[in-house]
C-alpha cells in the first residue's frame with residue numbers, strides 16, 4: 001500500500017502547479033476533482049460539465065438524501081465533501097495527504113488524515129471504528145481514484161493483493177448501514193494486461209513507447225499497483241457486496257488527462273516557473289524525480305488510457321445485508 005510519503009510525492013508536490021493551472025484555465029472556483037470526469041461518450045461537452053456529471057452520478061448511485069452521513073475514502077481536495085455538504089448531508093473524508101487535509105479543513109469540510117487501513121486487520125493496532133462513525137453507521141461510502149493506491153508492488157509480489165482488497169470491503173461493510181451503497185471508481189490495468197515488472201518497464205525506451213509510459217506511471221505513483229480488472233474487485237467483494245452497476249470510463253479519462261495537461265502546459269509567467277520549482281523541490285531525494293517530471297511533460301497519463309495500458313471503472317456496490 002502507498003504510504004504517506006508516497007502519497008505526498010504524488011499529490012502534495014503537484015498541488016501548487018495543478019491547482020493554479022486549473023484556476024488559470026477555468027477560474028478560481030473550479031472544482032478540484034483529481035479523477036476522471038464523466039463525458040459519457042460526448043467529447044463536445046466541456047470538462048467542468050463532465051466533472052459535475054461525475055459528481056452527480058456518484059450521489060445518485062449512493063442514493064444520497066438530506067441528513068445522510070457519507071464516508072469518502074481518499075477525499076482529495078474535497079470535491080465530493082463540498083457537494084455532499086451542499087446537498088444538506090454530512091461528508092467525512094479520509095486522506096493521506098496533509099496538504100489536502102489542510103485545504104479541506106480550511107473550507108470547513110471534515111477531512112481526517114487517516115489511512116482506512118488503520119480501521120482494518122491490515123493494521124497492527126486496529127483503531128476502533130466508533131472513532132470514525134461516532135457510533136452511527138454511514139448511509140453511503142464512496143471512494144474515487146484512491147483504490148489504485150491500496151495495493152503496493154510489494155503486496156502484489158507477496159501475493160497479498162486480493163487480501164488487501166478484501167479487507168477494504170470488510171472495513172466498508174463494518175461502517176456502512178445494511179443495504180447501504182458503496183461507489184468505487186478506480187483505474188485498473190487495461191486490456192493489454194498487467195505489465196511484466198522485469199521486462200515491460202524502461203524509462204529510457206523511446207518517447208511514447210509502452211515500456212516508457214509504464215515506467216513513467218510507476219514513477220509517478222510510487223507504492224501503488226493496480227487491480228487486474230473488474231472481476232478481481234468483484235471477487236474481493238463477494239458475499240459482502242453485490243455489484244449493481246458498472247461503467248467503463250477509460251476513454252473519458254483520455255480526455256480528462258488531456259485537459260489537465262493542456263492546463264499545466266499553458267503559459268503562466270513567473271508563477272508557473274515557481275510552481276514547477278515547487279514540484280521538483282517537493283519531489284527531491286526521490287530516485288524517480290526525473291521520470292516523474294517526464295511523465296507530466298510527455299503526456300503519459302492520457303496515453304496510458306489511450307493505449308489501453310490502463311483501464312478505468314465506475315462500480316456501484318450494495319451491502320448484502
Ligand SMILES: C[S@@+](CC[C@H](N)C(=O)[O-])C[C@H]1O[C@@H](n2cnc3c(N)ncnc32)[C@H](O)[C@@H]1O
Nearest residue numbers: 033034035074076095096097115116145146149
Ligand atoms: C487521485 S486522489 C483522488 C481524490 C478525490 N477522490 C477526487 O476525486 O479528486 C487519491 C486520494 O486517495 C487518498 N488515499 C490514497 N490511499 C489512501 C489510504 N490508504 N487511506 C486514505 N486515503 C488514501 C489520497 O490521499 C488522495 O486523497
